Amino acid sequence: MSEPGTVELRRHRWRTVDIVVASVIGVVFGVVFAIWNNVVYSAISGPIGSSPLAPLVAGIWLIPAVVGGLVIRKAGAALYTEVVAATVSMFFGSVWGLSVFMSGVWQGLGAELVFALLLYRRWGLLAAVLAGGGAGLAMGLYEINVYVSTYAADWKLVYVLSAVATGLVVAGGLGWLLVRALARTGALAPFSAGRTQREI
């Protein structure tokens, strides 16, 4: 921060540490996605692949959006982290090509929109769960177009609902727990997310 700005400006401007740590979180999740893509997802998608319940195991895709938003607490953080994660997984051998990138943009927007509606002022469990749900809704809407494009309409609805459910629980709930655990290690000291901890 070279020149002193108003408090309002400083709240929205990204510091270098914001950019780098959001990117690093994106990279870690991108690498995890690459494993998930090539090992876990392929193994699990055998029994339930492309069934209306498939989104239930897809919640992991949405976690970086929630974690990025909760850690950085800046406009665009959820979208940025999710897009970085998607792009990195693309570079480490994703077979889905740019579809992964488009998914990342959509899911990030879903979570970002929720944080924006909360005026970037709420970062608790409720905000996390809602943001996860937003990302899940975006994922569902994208995937009924791409992967299950010829489903009957009522099955598409089931598909979207299970995507929202996984977003609420896995991305929102798990993402919030993850950020809380991260804060407890002290790794988030440069962020306000790491300062809201009670002293032990």
Add this chain to the structure above:
Amino acid sequence: MTLLQTHLSTDPGAPLARRNPVAKLAAALIPSVVLLVSVDPVSSGLLLTAWLISVPSWGVGWPGLVRRLWPLGLAVVMVTLGNAVFTARKGGATMLEAGPLLITTESLATGATAGLRVAAIALPGVLAVLTIDPVDLADSLVRHLRVPARFAYGSLAAFRLAPLLAAEWEVLGRARRARGLGGDRNPLRALAVLGGRLFALLVGAVRRGTHLAVAMDARGFAASAHRTSARRPEFGRADAALLAASALLTAVAVTAALATGAWSPVLS
């Protein structure tokens, strides 16, 4: 379990591999986005065929590509079967009936169309990304698309940590193994150990990122005025031609689908 896949050797001198990264990504994005509009075998089939024909000019070998793409093959099969079961179009002769499961010739054809479309959406991006170097991509994003340099190079710096993360992943696994964690046959127990290992990786990465940011700031990274660049990526005529060719190809595929009456928009 290794963290990252082995690098797939590609020929960087191949005619399409040499193109500007932004041009490659845009050329791959055009068919991927247009195919989102309609579910039909004609446009998907034509575009998939055209991009398959282009594989040698990307400098990617067939054996390596097949080894890399097997999960996509599996996914296409699963998408086909899933759509065949859950579609509303159940005309034609019955092929399989088991309780609520019903697959007919029409539903299988519908499912196959959906599978074909997924492959056609994925392939262009796979080819483009396989031949893109992340450093070139960051340079081109800043130069040609005016992406803010702090974000492009900040994410590139984080991306460069990935091999370190992979090494750290191994160390974490061995350290845990030495303490008697891991190597369980019980999948739930193994999952818990895996979760702990991932969390340790994330904590280490965030700490490393914080140090990296301080080091970058100390070298004036945040100063945005008068930033100069060491590398100057060029967007030449061949890059424009690649873009135009991709757009033309996509237009031809869409026209063919419209002309044959196969075109069927998703939202209708």
